[in-house]
Amino acid sequence: MTLSADYTDRIPNNVDLRGDRRLQRALEAWQPRFMQWWRDLGPDLIARDVYLRTAISADRDGWAHFGHIPLEEYRWGIFLADREPDRRIAFGEHMGTPAWQQVPGEYRAELQRLLVVQGDTEPASVEQQRLLGFTAPSLYDLRNLFQVNVEEGRHLWAMVYLLHAFFGREGREQAEELLMRHSGSVDAPRILGAFNEPTRDWLAFFMFTYFTDRDGKFQLGTLAESGFDPLSRTCRFMLREEAHHMMVGTTGIDRVVRRTAELMREHDTDDVKRYGGIPLDIVQRYLNFHYSVSLDLFGGERSTNVANYFTAGLKGRWQEERRGDDHRLTDLTAGVDVVVDGRIERVDIPALTALNQDLRSEYFTDCNNGVRRWNRILDESGAGRTLSLPHHGFNRGVGAFAAYRVTPEGSLVDAQTWLSREGEWLPTQADFEYIQSLMRPVFEPGKMAAWIAPPATGINGQPVDYEYVHLT
Ligand code: BYC
Numbered sequence: 001m002t003l004s005a006d007y008t009d010r011i012p013n014n015v016d017l018r019g020d021r022r023l024q025r026a027l028e029a030w031q032p033r034f035m036q037w038w039r040d041l042g043p044d045l046i047a048r049d050v051y052l053r054t055a056i057s058a059d060r061d062g063w064a065h066f067g068h069i070p071l072e073e074y075r076w077g078i079f080l081a082d083r084e085p086d087r088r089i090a091f092g093e094h095m096g097t098p099a100w101q102q103v104p105g106e107y108r109a110e111l112q113r114l115l116v117v118q119g120d121t122e123p124a125s126v127e128q129q130r131l132l133g134f135t136a137p138s139l140y141d142l143r144n145l146f147q148v149n150v151e152e153g154r155h156l157w158a159m160v161y162l163l164h165a166f167f168g169r170e171g172r173e174q175a176e177e178l179l180m181r182h183s184g185s186v187d188a189p190r191i192l193g194a195f196n197e198p199t200r201d202w203l204a205f206f207m208f209t210y211f212t213d214r215d216g217k218f219q220l221g222t223l224a225e226s227g228f229d230p231l232s233r234t235c236r237f238m239l240r241e242e243a244h245h246m247m248v249g250t251t252g253i254d255r256v257v258r259r260t261a262e263l264m265r266e267h268d269t270d271d272v273k274r275y276g277g278i279p280l281d282i283v284q285r286y287l288n289f290h291y292s293v294s295l296d297l298f299g300g301e302r303s304t305n306v307a308n309y310f311t312a313g314l315k316g317r318w319q320e321e322r323r324g325d326d327h328r329l330t331d332l333t334a335g336v337d338v339v340v341d342g343r344i345e346r347v348d349i350p351a352l353t354a355l356n357q358d359l360r361s362e363y364f365t366d367c368n369n370g371v372r373r374w375n376r377i378l379d380e381s382g383a384g385r386t387l388s389l390p391h392h393g394f395n396r397g398v399g400a401f402a403a404y405r406v407t408p409e410g411s412l413v414d415a416q417t418w419l420s421r422e423g424e425w426l427p428t429q430a431d432f433e434y435i436q437s438l439m440r441p442v443f444e445p446g447k448m449a450a451w452i453a454p455p456a457t458g459i460n461g462q463p464v465d466y467e468y469v470h471l472t
Contacts, residue, residue: 012056012077015161026164027078030175034076034156037179042126043149045133047071048470050146051459055079055154055241066460068470071146076154078161081236089227090320091327092313099229103166107312111228112167112174114314117191118219119159119178122152124195125208127183132205135439137449141202143459143468144248148209151241158234166230193397194293201435202452203256203278207290210249210370215297217242218318218363225316250370251455256283257374258453261381270385273434276450280378280385282435285427287387288408291367292395298360300399301336307352317355318362334358337393338400342412344393356399364389395426443471 010028011017017024049068055077056065087099103111126149136142156178163171181188189196194215199208220242224235256278263277264270272279299306309315310329317323325332332351337344351358367389375386393406405418408425438451446465448454458464 010075012075013161014079015165017078020165023165026172027161030160030164030172033176033179034153034160037123038126038153041123041130041182042153043071043133043146044130045142046472047133047142047146048472050470051143051462051466051468052147052150053244053460054150055237064460071150074150076150076157078157079237080230080233083229083233087229087232089313090225091316092227092311093328094227094313095327099227099232101229103228107228107314108167110309110312111231111314112163112171114223114309115159115162115167115231116174116178118223119156119163119174120181120191121195121216122156122159123178124181124183124190124192125199125212126152127190128195128197128199128208129205132199132202135202135441136443137202137452138442138447138454139445139468140455140458140464140466141252141452142443145205146469148245148248151245154241155238158238162230162234193296197293200432201439202252203283203286203435204290206249206252206256207286208249209245210253211287211290211294211367212297213242213245213249214363214366215294217246218359218366219297221318222315222359225320227313250373252452253283253370253374254377255453255455256451257377257387258381259451261378261383262453264383264385265381276438278435278438278451280383280387282427282431284387285425285431288390288394289426291389293397295360295363295392296396296398298363298399299356301357301360302349302353302400303356304353306355307350310352310355318359336400339393339404339412344406344410344412360392364392390425443469 009017011024011031017027049070051066052069052074054065054067054069054074089095089097089099129145129149132145133142136145160175160178163175167174181190183190184196184198194212199205217239220235220239224232224239226232226235257280260272260277260280260283263272263275267275270279270281306315310317320327329351333348334351334354334357335346335348336354336357338347339345371387371389378385378387388408390408391406391410393401393404393410394408396402396406405413405415407413407421413421438449440449442449445467446463454464458466459468462468
């Protein structure tokens with residue numbers, strides 16, 4: 001049964017917060033600190049109101065409630081997907097036993113670590129995007145930015161709820177620290193690398209929502225399989241919201257590529273800078289960067305951490321129940337790439353320790369769908385060019401390739417070759433400056449910046465020229 005949320009509560013929720021006064025008080029004490037963080041490090045552009053989707057309950061009709069809302073009145077709620085009766089753990093050494101409704105003592109530290117890492121990414125992305133509102137290419141895009149930001153804020157709430165409800169004092173301390181680390185901070189950076197990179201322009205924002213949010217989709221997918229049922233239910237609900245973020249990335253890059261292709265055809269040149277477009281070379285370099293730093297988010301391809309998470313029943317595989325094996329993997333092996341004597345070779349390792357790579361290959365397939373889509377747009381407009389994903393060893397800071405220089409095509413090169421060719425493969429200072437020169441706000445309903453095509457449709461059946469945001 002879905003406990004529907006009372007939206008007049010200070011913290012809308014479907015977890016019967018009123019029935020647990022201690023937990024309610026703890027979360028109400030955290031709330032003003034969250035609000036202070038949002039004011040300090042959330043979106044810098046102040047809008048009067050924004051056409052937002054708000055989750056007001058976890059059931060079909062309630063999770064996507066649309067309306068213009070002043071941001072300071074937005075309520076970040078706590079929503080878990082409905083409980084599945086008699087849910088059982090689907091993998092690892094506890095396979096077949098009832099899913100846990102409480103934290104198993106022996107896995108407390110590991111579970112807490114997973115929640116903290118997941119929770120840390122959510123406010124980080126809001127911090128990374130805080131200045132983008134000032135240069136939005138349209139009101140439609142500005143609205144999407146705010147939507148992504150409030151939902152990342154809600155995802156932080158989701159993890160903080162679990163920390164407060166199940167991890168006692170330590171959980172509360174960790175919840176405080178989630179507001180104290182900051183993206184890019186020298187003293188207290190965010191935990192994972194990609195979340196300390198600046199999101200300096202809208203091309204980076206679309207790449208981030210395509211590639212980095214997609215890591216979120218896959219990580220949440222593995223946590224949705226967790227034997228710890230409250231985590232599973234939390235992630236199942238988060239995944240629905242996450243889908244919108246990826247739509248923003250996919251269609252954002254679609255629209256950039258479409259506009260570039262139009263300009264290439266109209267002026268019969270690849271050099272669309274003269275006409276205010278984004279050359280495909282720059283799109284490819286941004287893609288190379290965001291894809292490679294997002295691959296780092298999967299951890300090393302050989303990891304005992306992931307083997308332990310799986311065996312313990314804490315973190316499963318993508319679509320675990322659809323896999324045709326024994327779901328324990330103790331006797332299986334899997335191939336991973338390593339560098340041996342200056343060559344990339346595939347070696348077999350225990351399948352359990354290769355699970356980060358298992359997830360990464362699901363991610364690769366999904367990322368490739370976008371590339372195919374963008375190449376279709378280029379093909380249809382006769383651009384005669386394509387985009388591609390770089391090799392998984394390219395520009396890596398984590399895992400088997402971290403100590404090597406690998407080209408986007410997958411050849412190992414020495415440091416000197418890398419240095420002389422890096423500017424072909426990764427965004428240069430000149431690229432950043434050029435893209436920055438295009439970042440001028442367009443706040444008139446229905447109008448778009450010249451470097452991006454309009455979206456095919458508006459939000460929630462509204463027209464593209466709808467006044468999605470009322471500025472002050
Ligand atoms: N940067 O055993 P290894 C999202 C550390 S995105 C820095 O190979 P493991 C979102 C690692 O902690 C999804 N450090 O890795 C998207 C370990 O340290 P310890 C976020 C890194 O543990 C957009 C050591 O290196 N959720 O939701 O198997 C907007 C050895 O690592 C990095 C999750 O990630 C790195 N990139 O896997 C908003 C799910 N990678 O233990 C939101 C929860 C590794 O030796 N997290 N290290 O001190 C996990 O499942 C795992 O922690 C990881 C790493 C997949 C991240």
